Amino acid sequence: MLKQSIKQLVITTCVALLPLTLQADEFTKQDLKLWQDEFMTVVGEGRKVFTDPKLGTNGVVCAQCHPNGANTHPETYPKFQKQLGRVAQMWEMVNWCIRNPLEGKDLAVDDPRMTAILSYIAFERRGVKMEPGKH
Amino acid sequence: MKRRDFLKSSGALLAGGLLPISLVEVAFGKSKHENFTFAYISDSHIQQIKGNQFVRNFDTGLMRAVAECNMMDPKPDFVIYGGDLAQIGNKPELDHGLELMSACRHKVHYVMGEHDYYLDLGKYWESQLGPQWYSFDHKGVHFVVLNSILVDEKWVNKWSSGEERMGVMAGLDNPLGSPFMVGAKQREWLRKDLAKVSKDTPLVILSHSPLQKIYKGWNFWTDDAEKIQALLKPFRKVNVFYGHVHQIQYNQIGNISFHSVMATAWPWPYPSTYSQAASQLPKLTVEMNRADPFFERDATGWQFIDVWSGNATMHFQLPENKPRTVAYDKKNKRPEDKDYQAKKNRIPPQTHY
Numbered sequence A: 001m002l003k004q005s006i007k008q009l010v011i012t013t014c015v016a017l018l019p020l021t022l023q024a025d026e027f028t029k030q031d032l033k034l035w036q037d038e039f040m041t042v043v044g045e046g047r048k049v050f051t052d053p054k055l056g057t058n059g060v061v062c063a064q065c066h067p068n069g070a071n072t073h074p075e076t077y078p079k080f081q082k083q084l085g086r087v088a089q090m091w092e093m094v095n096w097c098i099r100n101p102l103e104g105k106d107l108a109v110d111d112p113r114m115t116a117i118l119s120y121i122a123f124e125r126r127g128v129k130m131e132p133g134k135h
Numbered sequence B: 001m002k003r004r005d006f007l008k009s010s011g012a013l014l015a016g017g018l019l020p021i022s023l024v025e026v027a028f029g030k031s032k033h034e035n036f037t038f039a040y041i042s043d044s045h046i047q048q049i050k051g052n053q054f055v056r057n058f059d060t061g062l063m064r065a066v067a068e069c070n071m072m073d074p075k076p077d078f079v080i081y082g083g084d085l086a087q088i089g090n091k092p093e094l095d096h097g098l099e100l101m102s103a104c105r106h107k108v109h110y111v112m113g114e115h116d117y118y119l120d121l122g123k124y125w126e127s128q129l130g131p132q133w134y135s136f137d138h139k140g141v142h143f144v145v146l147n148s149i150l151v152d153e154k155w156v157n158k159w160s161s162g163e164e165r166m167g168v169m170a171g172l173d174n175p176l177g178s179p180f181m182v183g184a185k186q187r188e189w190l191r192k193d194l195a196k197v198s199k200d201t202p203l204v205i206l207s208h209s210p211l212q213k214i215y216k217g218w219n220f221w222t223d224d225a226e227k228i229q230a231l232l233k234p235f236r237k238v239n240v241f242y243g244h245v246h247q248i249q250y251n252q253i254g255n256i257s258f259h260s261v262m263a264t265a266w267p268w269p270y271p272s273t274y275s276q277a278a279s280q281l282p283k284l285t286v287e288m289n290r291a292d293p294f295f296e297r298d299a300t301g302w303q304f305i306d307v308w309s310g311n312a313t314m315h316f317q318l319p320e321n322k323p324r325t326v327a328y329d330k331k332n333k334r335p336e337d338k339d340y341q342a343k344k345n346r347i348p349p350q351t352h353y
């Protein structure tokens, strides 16, 4: 009986606290650092994928044509790609490069390597204003 | 001058797209010298996959350049190969590159690129092609070939193997690389070589890296550029042609006209498009059209170069793009694009960002 009351109390308390906890989603400088570090780790992995001869099948790497991720224009996507005849996203163009100059196979959109590549490209382009659709 | 004047055949090959070679015409106008032409092929980056498999795209670029070079009329007196024949510079890549080049019916003078060099410090290249720097005279012009991709000894010796060293140098944007230079020994050779040449003789200097400073981060750069420019200063007409940058660049510094040649393999972005760093692309340069990635030969190209009375005129022939002419302007004493030099005349694809 007592045990049950305590359980009840705990549940009630939790329910009562839940919205409060969500509203009070405060984060610390430490959190910020942690999240930034997580992001930079993925950026670093992106650089590795960007220079990985095994990403495709012929040893050609992304950085061979895109030093420092240049000429990728992440700030302009989505945009109309005349070669595809429709509006495309950045990851579709990444896969285009993997299929063609790298003679490899598409990555899934949510493949961690795709996320890493997109993170690296975006990081190298940091500070440039968003201009979706720009050519 | 139109490109058809230089090509015997205007068949399907030409209709299908122009090819990444440079034909250089050295013209003396009314002077006592005979006009002549030479062709220029550069940066093919022949890349081994394994065994006798090589990256098709890069093979194609070089094969087409050689094929068109063979069709040129008038025939070029010789060909300059501007460096980076290979990607990592091992024996299979250099052998395969030279085999493709052997289809060329003209004498070829080779320039050393960093991709040819850093695996074995140019040993195999030298065993096949001879000295890394040399000069020759041709119909009144003094040609000098430099190895401009040397770096300091300490950097050369700090790696555990040639493969590791090449791996680092092969990454254009690898921050562990080192700035290119010609170096004291070769500069001294150059000083002695030029001492024998009259100051009225037109000079053509062939290097792999620009003998001017554009962007250090990608080695669009030669660390002792000013010292070399000083050696060239006493001459009336000086033209520097360089590869390495895989894009159109031109500039005038004092008496020296600078022109880059295009790659047969792939184009590189202009350094100004890397938003995290400043670059010094010559203000004079009107940039080449942005590449269409879906067309693998785009933003490669070829050009005629006339050296009219010692000043260069470049005729760029660009696949699916209008040809461009960059000519020495006597009044402004610098190379200028015939159509696009004025800001108002530029077209949207010439905007790089």
Ligand SMILES: [Fe+2]
Pocket: B043, B045, B083, B084, B113, B244, B245, B246, B263
């Ligand atoms: Fe190159």
Ligand SMILES: [Fe+2]
Pocket: B084, B113, B114, B115, B208, B243, B244, B245
């Ligand atoms: Fe190079």
